Every structure is written in C-alpha cells, then in structure tokens.
Amino acid sequence: MSNIVNEFNEYRTKMNEVILSKENLVIKRLWNLDTNTYAAGALDVKTKELLGLVASMVLRCDDCIKYHLGKAHELAVSTDEMYELFAVANIVGGTIVIPHTRRAAEYWEALQEG
Incomplete structure (x- = not known):
C-alpha cells in the first residue's frame, strides 16, 4: 500500500490509542x-460512507476525507x-473544495495502487 x-x-491508529x-x-461516547x-x-x-465523504469534503476535513476514502475503497x-x-x-461546497478534491484524488489513486 502507498506510503501516504x-x-x-x-498515525490515526497511534493517536486514537x-x-x-x-x-x-x-470522547468515548462521541466516538461510539x-x-x-x-x-x-x-x-x-x-x-x-459516501454521505460522510461528501460532508467531509464540504467541511474541508482532510483527515475525514482520507478516512472515508479508505472505507469507500474497502466497500468496492x-x-x-x-x-x-x-x-x-464541489457543487455543494463550491470552488473552495477544489484543493481538497485534488488531495482526495491523490489519496484515491494511492488506495487503488494498494
């Protein structure tokens, strides 16, 4: 799997622990x-998961985007x-979402290489 x-x-696993x-x-209740x-x-x-990904993109949370991309990949x-x-x-969030789309596309490509 790709380095990114x-x-x-x-990092996510380590910090969650x-x-x-x-x-x-x-925090435990919220995460549950x-x-x-x-x-x-x-x-x-x-x-x-796809709804979560759209919301994460519109809210511009790169960590959330990566998480949901990973789940989407697992779900084929x-x-x-x-x-x-x-x-x-991009339609819902506007052009400010474009940089996050670039990073999402990069991460998606890395998942596909996996």
Whole structure:
C-alpha cells in the first residue's frame, strides 16, 4: 500500500490509542456514536460512507476525507462512482473544495495502487 496511506493509517491508529487511553467518557461516547452512525440501517453502509465523504469534503476535513476514502475503497466503490461523488461535493461546497478534491484524488489513486 502507498506510503501516504500507510502513514495516515499508522498515525490515526497511534493517536486514537493515545486519546482513548485517557478514559474520557464524553470522547468515548462521541466516538461510539460516530461508529454506530455508519452501521447498516435504513441506509446501507456504502451510502452512509459516501454521505460522510461528501460532508467531509464540504467541511474541508482532510483527515475525514482520507478516512472515508479508505472505507469507500474497502466497500468496492468504483472510480467512476468516486468522481461523481467529487462532483457533488464541489457543487455543494463550491470552488473552495477544489484543493481538497485534488488531495482526495491523490489519496484515491494511492488506495487503488494498494
């Protein structure tokens, strides 16, 4: 897997362990809600992850974008589907999303090389 993918995953894992080791109940509950939000329900997991990715792009959270790209890759989202999603994010978020789209495209390519 690409270096940028490995670096992101290793850092995220390491820091999640640090944060969760502090036993803060509010943080644990918030993260639990986040996990449960993306579980299958009336909407399937793939749809929820893609919604999360669009929201992350519009909110311009590069770490969130990488996380959801990774999940989308695991869920076998196609490159055509991903670029339609990028189009939606850019329409909703405006041109300020373009730099995040560039980084998202770079990360998506790295995931595809994986």
